[in-house]
Amino acid sequence: MATRTWVPSGPYDLGRTLGVLARGPGDPACQVAPDGSVWRASRTPDGPGTLHVSARGGEVHAEAWGPGADWLLDHLPALLGGTDDPGAFTPRHRLVHQAHRRNPGLRLARTGLVLESLIPSILEQKVTSDEAYRAWRLLLQRHGEPAPGPAPRMRVMPDPRGWALLPSWEWHRAGVDGKRSATIVRAARGGARLEEAATMDERSAAARLQAVPGIGPWTAAETLQRSNGASDAVTLGDLHLPKIVGYALTGRRDGDDAEMLDLLSPYAGQRHRACRLILLTGVTPPRRVPRFSVNDIRAI
Structure with a gap:
């Protein structure tokens, strides 16, 4: 076991910062413990590793195992x-200002x-969150490897060769259609x-990812928000986000991407952070249609 301590400069909220990395409550690779600490199982350039992070007394303590x-x-x-600059953000709407004030430790x-x-972002394409979370969980449980250290039931995702060699029936067993599985293989x-x-800037990184068909x-935005801490990566093409942003900032219920980008224009360079703060308010438009139905391809 190796250890390290990091001291944040100012208020810090570990759960708000790392919670977005978990793909559902049963994610085998990222779990928030009852005490608020976070466990992560990752495949690094040096091999698999497990990280346990806890915050107490104004410090963040980390323990790590494995190669x-x-x-x-x-x-x-x-x-x-630690490389994020929350001071670069200036709220322009009352609701955003309130969310910013109530979440000073968000990074x-x-x-x-x-x-x-x-890979989990590809699994989330055009399906419900529950379907994507289930697929990610089943694929890691069946094809990942046990996480190093004292992290029971946690799994490290397969390496690139492992993903590329998964047979078609294993994708089907996890409920992943051919379009998404082919994109993951590519x-x-x-x-x-x-x-x-x-290591790239947001524009270049997005172009690199979108060069892959599918x-x-x-x-790209959902990926770079996590891998690069991309403060301006707005999730475009989402079923819910434009409506949530539009309703939160204007009270109108049927916003689209164009309206969302217009509303977020005062936050240029920080538009993803603005969206995170809006989502933390819990303000959403009233539901007028049934929930998106689950289409389980495993029954086909």
Whole structure:
């Protein structure tokens, strides 16, 4: 076991910062413990590693295990938002100002690992969150490897070769259609090139990801928000986000991407942070249609 302590400069909220990295409550690779600490199982450039992070007394303490332990601790400040600059954000709407004031410890995490966020984001394309979370969980449980250290039931995702060699019936068993599985296989085959996006600026990184067929603006933004801590990466093409932003800031219920971008224009360079704060308010338009139905392809 290796350890490291990081001291944030100002208020810090570990749960708000790292909670977005978990893909549902049963994510085998990222779990929030009852005491508020966070466990992560990652495949680093040095190999698999497990990280346990807890905050107390104004400090963040980390423990790491496995071949990737040193890499995880070297990148700990970036993961915890140490490279983020929340001071660059100026609220322009009353609701955003209130959310900003109530969440002074929010930071944008930067994992530095692209495939780790890209693959579950591809799984989330055009399906419900529950379907995507289930697929991610089943794929890691069946094809991942046990996480190093004292992290029972946690799994490290397969390496790129492992993803590329998954047979079609295993994708079907997890409820993943052919379009999404083919996109993941293409991404895995170009894994080394895609991982380079973690060191690029947002525009160049998005272009690198979207060069892969099947990866569009939605998937690229969802990935870079986590891998790069991209403060301006707005999720475009989302079913809910434009309506939530539009309703929160104007009271109108049927916003689209164009209206959302217009409303977020005062936050240029910080538009993703503005969206995070709006989502934290819990303000959403009243539901007028039934929930999106689940289409389980495993029954086909």
